Amino acid sequence: MRLFMALVPPPELHERLSTLADAAHARCGGRRMPDESLHLTLAFLGEVGDDLAGELAEEVCSLAVPAGRWTLDAWGHFRRPGIVWVGGSRPDAALQRLHERLWARLEGRGIPGRPSRFIPHVTLLRRAERLEADDLPDVDLEWTYNQVTLIHSINDGQDVRYAPLARSQAA
Ligand code: ATP
Numbered sequence: 001m002r003l004f005m006a007l008v009p010p011p012e013l014h015e016r017l018s019t020l021a022d023a024a025h026a027r028c029g030g031r032r033m034p035d036e037s038l039h040l041t042l043a044f045l046g047e048v049g050d051d052l053a054g055e056l057a058e059e060v061c062s063l064a065v066p067a068g069r070w071t072l073d074a075w076g077h078f079r080r081p082g083i084v085w086v087g088g089s090r091p092d093a094a095l096q097r098l099h100e101r102l103w104a105r106l107e108g109r110g111i112p113g114r115p116s117r118f119i120p121h122v123t124l125l126r127r128a129e130r131l132e133a134d135d136l137p138d139v140d141l142e143w144t145y146n147q148v149t150l151i152h153s154i155n156d157g158q159d160v161r162y163a164p165l166a167r168s169q170a171a
C-alpha cells in the first residue's frame, strides 16, 4: 500500500488553508486539492507491504512528537508538476529535525527514498495553468502541531483519497 507521513491541519487552520486554495484556484486554475486532503508531507514512503505497514503503524503510535509551531507566510510553486503551495519563507528548524528523525527511523527499517532536501509546503493546486499570480492574498498562518499521522493514499482509479492509519502521541 502507498503510504506517507504528514501533519494534518487543525480545524481552524484547515478552514484558512481552504480559503487560500479557493483564492489560488480562482487565479491560477488547475486542480484544487480537496479540503479533506490538505496536509504537510513529512515523508513519502511509497509502496510498502502489509506487514511492514503494520509495523510502521505501531511505531508511529509509540512515537512522541514534541509540540511545534510552523509559520506559513509565503506562496511557492514547483514548476514541472504545476504545484502551487503555501509554506514558510525561511527554513524551519523544528520541522527539519522532525523530518530527519522520521527518516532515520525509516532508513533503519530499510525504506529508501529519503530526499536530499526537504521543503515543507502545503499543496493547494496541481497542474496549475499559471504558477505566479500577483493578486494572491497574503499568507499569515501559524500551524501548531504535536502529532504525526501515517496515511494510506488510496487510488481507486479515479480519485485519490487519504485514510489515516496511525497517529503519534503528544510528547
Ligand atoms: P495524485 O498523485 O493522484 O495527484 P496525491 O499526490 O495526492 O495524488 P500521492 O501521490 O499518494 O497522492 O502523494 C501523497 C503525498 O506524498 C502528497 O503530499 C505528495 O505530494 C507526496 N508525494 C508523492 N510522491 C512523492 C515523491 N515521489 N516524493 C516525495 N513526495 C511525494
Ligand code: MG
Residues within 6 Å of the ligand: none
Ligand atoms: Mg502524487
